[in-house]
Amino acid sequence: MKQVVIATKNKGKAKDFEALFGPFGYEVVTMFEVAPDVEIEETGTTFEENAILKAETLAKMLGQIVIADDSGLAIDTLNGEPGVYSARYAGDHDDEANMVKVLENMKDVPEDQRTARFCCALAIAGPNMETKTVFGTCEGMIAYEKKGTNGFGYDPIFYVPALEKHMAELSAEEKGAISHRGNAIRKLALQLAEFLK
Ligand SMILES: O=c1[nH]c(=O)c2ncn([C@@H]3O[C@H](COP(=O)(O)OP(=O)(O)OP(=O)(O)O)[C@@H](O)[C@H]3O)c2[nH]1
Numbered sequence: 452m453k454q455v456v457i458a459t460k461n462k463g464k465a466k467d468f469e470a471l472f473g474p475f476g477y478e479v480v481t482m483f484e485v486a487p488d489v490e491i492e493e494t495g496t497t498f499e500e501n502a503i504l505k506a507e508t509l510a511k512m513l514g515q516i517v518i519a520d521d522s523g524l525a526i527d528t529l530n531g532e533p534g535v536y537s538a539r540y541a542g543d544h545d546d547e548a549n550m551v552k553v554l555e556n557m558k559d560v561p562e563d564q565r566t567a568r569f570c571c572a573l574a575i576a577g578p579n580m581e582t583k584t585v586f587g588t589c590e591g592m593i594a595y596e597k598k599g600t601n602g603f604g605y606d607p608i609f610y611v612p613a614l615e616k617h618m619a620e621l622s623a624e625e626k627g628a629i630s631h632r633g634n635a636i637r638k639l640a641l642q643l644a645e646f647l648k
């Protein structure tokens with residue numbers, strides 16, 4: 452089976468990518484398989500910078516093409532927070548604490564001011580090629596409470612008006628059809644066949 456290497460240690464992202472790449476016959480390989488002891492420090496101030504950092508670091512180490520994802524939640528009334536710090540907003544990769552902090556910060560915000568979007572920068576890097584980035588978003592609202600058990604991160608508190616559901620109520624396939632990650636991947640689709648052959 453053809454493989455695509457993703458520079459991630461986030462199991463939720465890996466599941467999202469499996470749903471997106473699986474139908475095209477690609478097996479998703481993550482850092483858990485190819486570089487479990489490697490920690491890449493995310494020192495960038497934008498999603499793109501961090502995605503490039505992760506993709507180029509692992510591509511150099513492995514000598515092969517790698518895709519990286521840097522993503523997060525931008526809430527309008529919080530001036531774009533948690534943004535690039537989404538994974539470490541309250542506790543380091545503590546999804547529960549992160550959601551509690553958002554709900555607490557938003558508890559007095561009326562419905563029409565609860566707009567937000569998920570953002571995803573993907574970088575693809577490898578030997579003898581110029582690194583390329585694409586960006587995808589998904590518009591929604593911050594709910595007043597959690598709903599659903601699928602997905603990861605802030606999915607239980609992210610309401611998707613178009614589907615009248617919280618993101619965590621969607622299957623991985625349904626999420627991929629409308630998500631920031633799915634939208635970014637679709638922008639990369641034309642290049643992917645060429646890069647990953
Ligand atoms: O509800 C969510 N649904 C999503 O679809 C989603 N995508 C991103 N996020 C949040 O943003 C952080 C990314 O930070 P991030 O790009 O640094 O990734 P990460 O540190 O989790 O893994 P890695 O890929 O860096 O190894 C994640 O941890 C989450 O908190 C999401 N939340």
Ligand SMILES: [Mg+2]
Binds near residue numbers: 493538
């Ligand atoms: Mg990270």
